[in-house]
Structure formats: C-alpha cells, structure tokens
Amino acid sequence: MSITQPPAKSATSSDSTSAAGEVLAHLERAWNDGDGHAFGAVFTEDADFVDIRGDHHAGRPAIAAGHQGIFDSIYRGSTVSYSAESAREVAPGVVVAVAGGRLEAPTGPLQGVHRSHFTLVLVERQGTWAVTAFQNTLLMEQR
Amino acid sequence: MSITQPPAKSATSSDSTSAAGEVLAHLERAWNDGDGHAFGAVFTEDADFVDIRGDHHAGRPAIAAGHQGIFDSIYRGSTVSYSAESAREVAPGVVVAVAGGRLEAPTGPLQGVHRSHFTLVLVERQGTWAVTAFQNTLLMEQR
Numbered sequence: 001m002s003i004t005q006p007p008a009k010s011a012t013s014s015d016s017t018s019a020a021g022e023v024l025a026h027l028e029r030a031w032n033d034g035d036g037h038a039f040g041a042v043f044t045e046d047a048d049f050v051d052i053r054g055d056h057h058a059g060r061p062a063i064a065a066g067h068q069g070i071f072d073s074i075y076r077g078s079t080v081s082y083s084a085e086s087a088r089e090v091a092p093g094v095v096v097a098v099a100g101g102r103l104e105a106p107t108g109p110l111q112g113v114h115r116s117h118f119t120l121v122l123v124e125r126q127g128t129w130a131v132t133a134f135q136n137t138l139l140m141e142q143r
Numbered sequence: 144m145s146i147t148q149p150p151a152k153s154a155t156s157s158d159s160t161s162a163a164g165e166v167l168a169h170l171e172r173a174w175n176d177g178d179g180h181a182f183g184a185v186f187t188e189d190a191d192f193v194d195i196r197g198d199h200h201a202g203r204p205a206i207a208a209g210h211q212g213i214f215d216s217i218y219r220g221s222t223v224s225y226s227a228e229s230a231r232e233v234a235p236g237v238v239v240a241v242a243g244g245r246l247e248a249p250t251g252p253l254q255g256v257h258r259s260h261f262t263l264v265l266v267e268r269q270g271t272w273a274v275t276a277f278q279n280t281l282l283m284e285q286r
Contacts, residue, residue, distance in 0.1 A: 046231060048241045053283035054260045056228065056241055085199065088189060088275075090266050094234045096276045098191045098199055117197045119278040121264055123233050132231075133239045135262040135278040140196035 016087035019122055019129045020097035024082040027131075031080045034071040040064025043131045044123065050135040052116060063134075078105040085117075093124035101136065115139045159230035162265055162272045163240035167225040170274075174223045177214040183207025186274045187266065193278040195259060206277075221248040228260075236267035244279065258282045 023042055030038035040063045043049070049057040049066075057066050080103045087097040101116040121133035166185055173181035183206045186192070192200040192209070200206050223246045230240040244259040264276035 048229060048231075048239060048262065050241060050260045050262055050278070050280055052280065054258075054280040055283075056260050058229065058241075086191060086201065088191075090264065090275050091234050091237045094237050096191060096264055098193060098201075098276075115197075117193045117199050117278075119191065119193055119262060119264075119276050121233065121239055121262075121276070132233050133241075133262050133264070135193070135260075135280060137193055137195065137197040137278060137280045140198075 013087070013089075016089045016095045016097070017084060019095050019124075020084040020087040020099065020120065023120065023122055023129050023131060024084060024099060028080055028082055031067075031071070031078075034076070036064045036066075036068025036071055039067045043134075044125065047131055048133045052136050052138050074108055074110055075103070075105060077107065078103055078110075080104075095122040095129070096120070097122065156230070156232075159232045159238045159240070160227060162238050162267075163227040163230040163242065163263065166263065166265055166272050166274060167227060167242060171223055171225055174210075174214070174221075177219070179207045179209075179211025179214055182210045185272075186277075187268065190274055191276045195279050195281050217251055217253055218246070218248060220250065221246055221253075223247075238265040238272070239263070240265065 026042045040060050043060045043063050045060050047060055049063045057063050080101055082099050082101050084097050084099045087095055090096050097120045099118055101118060103114045105111050116136050116138050118136040120131055122129045123132045169185045183203050186203045186206050188203050190203055190206060192206045200209050223244055225242050225244050227240050227242045230238055233239050240263045242261055244261060246257045248254050259279050259281050261279040263274055265272045266275045
C-alpha cells in the first residue's frame, strides 16, 4: 500500500480474528484462574449470557457471580481452551465470532472432557473489545 | 417531546423490540409452514447458526437446507412459538435479542414439548432486519 493511502477504517477479517483471539485469551485465563470477577470484566454492563443449561443471565454482575459459583463448585480445578472458528465484522465496531471450547474437569460429577460451540458478540468500547452476548451449547455426542 | 426536537436517529428500545418481533414472526411462520427456504430467507448470506446439538452451520444455504432436512423428518408437523425476552441495540443497525422458544412435535421420537433459549443478532440491511447469528440451546430440565 502506498503511504498516500491510509488504511481503511473498518476492521479487516484479520482485525476481527485478532479481537476474538484477545477476548478468548482473557476468558481462558479467568476461567483457569477460577476468577469470576475477571471473567465478567470483559463483558459489557448489559451483556446477555445463555449457558449450556439454556439459562439466561442478564448483565455483567450476574455473569460474574454465576461463573464464580461454578468455579467454586462443579467446575473447581477445571481448565478450558477456546479457539475461534470464525470472526466477522457485521457492522463498524461489532464482531460476531463462533468458537469451539474444550473443558476438562479433573474431579467431581462432571469429571472428563466436554466440548462446546459458542457464539460471541463483541463490541468496541473506548478502543477495547468487550463481550455483549455469549451463548454456549454442549456438543450433542457427549451428552 | 416538543415538535422542535426531532426524534433521535438511533433505534429506541421499542424499535429493537419491534425488529426482534418482526423477525421472530417470520421465523415462526416459516417453521410452521415447514418451509426451509423461507426460514433461511431472513438470514444474511454469511450468517452463523449454532443448533441445539452444538453443530455450527455457516451461511444461509446451509441454514435453509438444514432446516428443510428437519422439517421433512424429525420435526415434521411440529409447531413453534417464539417470544423475545430482551432486545438491545448494541450499535447503530445492530440488535441483540434473547428469545424463548416452545416447540411441539406431534409424533415421532421427539414427540412432546421442548423449550429453549436463543440469542439472535439482527442487522439492518436496506431498511429491513436480517439475522446474522443465531444460537439455540434446549432448557436443561427437559433433557
């Protein structure tokens, strides 16, 4: 690109993938640290979260508290890894990503490996990306 | 509001609810008619759909064909009703909605009533609302 041509303002596919990657890395670290506050911190105040049971949690405080609850009980000591399968800018400053999740629980009633697919809606707020919607569904074959 | 003040340009909460309602009514009609093409028609060409099995369908053709497949087999003769629980404009021309679904299958291996929660991402394209992401999860208590 010539230096007389500034880069386009809209996010490229690469920017969308990078945004999703940054957010997923944050969520992974928070989960693996068992830190519900840190998990919630990347969500917008008014975010929606639909979990694998189909339950709808509205707002960052409910999302943070709900995750601390599972980190302290059924998912204690569990680890996750996430990878984006797709990431698209659907409007300026809004990215929709679909990602795969792998959760390993070392003990308890959910001991084992669980895989899921989730949709994330990311919005740019003051130069950083935040999650404003998240829905997670377990892959059927493992139910 | 004084007539000297024009209405704000951004969508109001009422606009978001109305957008979600229109799209949900379209999806209900298409499902109840068993019409996969009509079901797919309200999605963007590049939409993402994650179904209750956790399977990821990328693009309108896959979404339409996948629905025709279930309308012709396991969900033949079934009816759905949808209602929006929340609808928010997350950026100009982008609405995130969370809705409840009730599906009744009259016969077959899935005979009965199934409830779910789903997240919809709606984008405004040439003055109409289209679905660019949809993820659906069955409520756990009925599994």
